[in-house]
Amino acid sequence: MTCPPVLEVANLSKTFTLHLLGAREIVALNDVSFALAEGEFLALTGRTGAGKSTLIKTLLHYNRPTGGSVRYRRADGTVLTLADLPVIDLIALLEGEIGYVSQHLSVVPRVGALDLMIEAALHDDRARAEAEALALFERLCLPEALAPVYPVTFSGGEKQRFNLGLTLMRHPRLLILDEPTAALDPATREVVIDLLADLKVAGTSTIAVLHDRVAVDRLADREIEINDGRIMAETPICRKEETVL
Numbered sequence: 001m002t003c004p005p006v007l008e009v010a011n012l013s014k015t016f017t018l019h020l021l022g023a024r025e026i027v028a029l030n031d032v033s034f035a036l037a038e039g040e041f042l043a044l045t046g047r048t049g050a051g052k053s054t055l056i057k058t059l060l061h062y063n064r065p066t067g068g069s070v071r072y073r074r075a076d077g078t079v080l081t082l083a084d085l086p087v088i089d090l091i092a093l094l095e096g097e098i099g100y101v102s103q104h105l106s107v108v109p110r111v112g113a114l115d116l117m118i119e120a121a122l123h124d125d126r127a128r129a130e131a132e133a134l135a136l137f138e139r140l141c142l143p144e145a146l147a148p149v150y151p152v153t154f155s156g157g158e159k160q161r162f163n164l165g166l167t168l169m170r171h172p173r174l175l176i177l178d179e180p181t182a183a184l185d186p187a188t189r190e191v192v193i194d195l196l197a198d199l200k201v202a203g204t205s206t207i208a209v210l211h212d213r214v215a216v217d218r219l220a221d222r223e224i225e226i227n228d229g230r231i232m233a234e235t236p237i238c239r240k241e242e243t244v245l
């Protein structure tokens, strides 16, 4: 018996209207449909400006879709249609079992990195949260000296790993990543790829916008290529170690 998908995106569209430019319209996403299997790692690829970030922001309802629907299946089998959720429930979902790691830092100012991570934990055990946060610091090769520092002062690559760590404090079962390795040198990129690979083994379902071919080849089960806001190609990825002889 095959598992029902964790996420079903049906005919999703997004048109931006530029009101200050005579209501000019930009069709950023056009009739995109796909499903994400439980535990699957899906890579979204495509040229710059193709609509990849718009796709993930729209499927999460950070952008209000122009058309289409997104259905998310919880661990207990309940299926939620995101557009029908009261805002408070949508926020709880996006700050809990669905984790979104954007390319940008968005945190409370003048709070140190470690405290932000401790606050992000979904439980009230501060000592446990601190231990979890420090373990993530180490796993992400963030120097412990940065723990009390405001993340706004971090380098691009440090911010990127901090963003990931912050989201992982909540142990999301569905992870949505926007270019998680973009600002990283090759060695640090390996650190992040290894962590994402371990999360995949642990059963996390993931959608990641990736320009990084190494990351696609190491992590993805399937690649969807976006162009002009549409799906151009959908390719299963077969790794050597998975090939049955």
Ligand SMILES: Nc1ncnc2c1ncn2[C@@H]1O[C@H](COP(=O)(O)OP(=O)(O)OP(=O)(O)O)[C@@H](O)[C@H]1O
Pocket: 016, 026, 027, 028, 046, 047, 048, 049, 050, 051, 052, 053, 054, 055
């Ligand atoms: N809020 C917005 N208002 C107007 N246009 C937007 C908005 N967000 C995105 N766009 C436009 O939608 C198109 C797709 O942008 P998007 O950021 O999704 O591309 P992308 O594939 O993620 O690109 P990149 O790889 O460069 O990050 C672009 O033409 C962009 O200018």
